[in-house]
Amino acid sequence: MRITKFVIPEIIFGVDSLGQAGSSLTRLGAHRVFLATDPGVREAGWVDKVLPHLEEFGIEWVIWDDVSENPRDTEVRRGAELYRQESCDSILAVGGGSPMDAAKGVGILVTHGGRISDYAGVDLVTRPLPPMVMIPSTAGTGADVSQFAVITDTGRRVKLVLCSKSLVPDISITDPLLLTTKDAELTAYTGMDALTHAIESYVSIAATPLTDVHALSAIELIAQNLRASVGSRDNLTAKVNMAMASLKAGICLSNAALGATHAITHQIGGMLDVAHGTANAVVLPHIMEYNLIADTERYSRIARAMGERVEDLSTRDAALRSVAAVRDLARDVGLPVVVAEAQRLPVDCLPAMVEGALDDVCLVTNPRDLGEAELGELFRAVLSLPVEDLGQDPLHSGNGLA
């Protein structure tokens, strides 16, 4: 058997676990914390709820919320300057994937120097980062437990994927109460991101028995709870189950990695500021259809985990039901079936996106082989582009980004 590894942070989970932030940071030796968050989380009052727990342990803080929905290299550079100026010694992120990934980027720059693009790829972050505690405010990203960070290179308009064990936070605190202040749309697309993590990691060629059990459980929890979680902010049972699903899916993506859906949506997200989870909801069924023949058995188990009745079906037919189940779920929670923003793509950007996907670390673990031609076809399908020769035609006329 090949060698497998399984890395996770210390995990604290439960309603009101937010109160553990101060004691967690103290155990890591923190005195002056760099608190990364975003304006929405601040506005919802969660930062104000954390601060007394830091005060209780004599921890000082510097708040940084200058982070976009798709965090940028320029923001990370400014964050690192602030961290140094303020002589911080640790990191606390409270928020969604954006502040968590950006905080990891700041941690890299203050310990390793250079530019964030120097660390795109696998295992290029070689030394420890500052002590890191992360409190996710959405049920989707998995950044609070993962060895990944995704940051936009604004010069090249691509998403940089950084993967290193040093990026695994020390402590992850999941308090499902934070999910009660999120609107339906955000709940829907972050939930579909979590589902994409669970499905891609389950069919990944790097999946192991340790990730399989969490992946199938996450798929089941999402199929059973995402609709209700989108339906009501106050359904705490659905919130707790979605928070657990996101945690499990995050553990899986970190240890089994992802696949072609993320390799493609990273390129779309680099070109357009679309929500990552929305792009995944559009792309995932296309990739499932493409990948199906590589492992029909696993896709049939995904269908079963999603609650489909597959007992009397052949493995192939059962596998196909998994795609229908994902499309039904995305539609039920109100997500689009096409990337509407594709109309704003620059002319002739397709070759660059295909090249970016080929270079994306997520492609390595996709269960079915795919090269330039297949990726071109898949990009055209998910972006509803005309079927013509790759790179020969303008994608859409006269509406390119500057």
Ligand SMILES: [Fe+2]
């Ligand atoms: Fe994702």
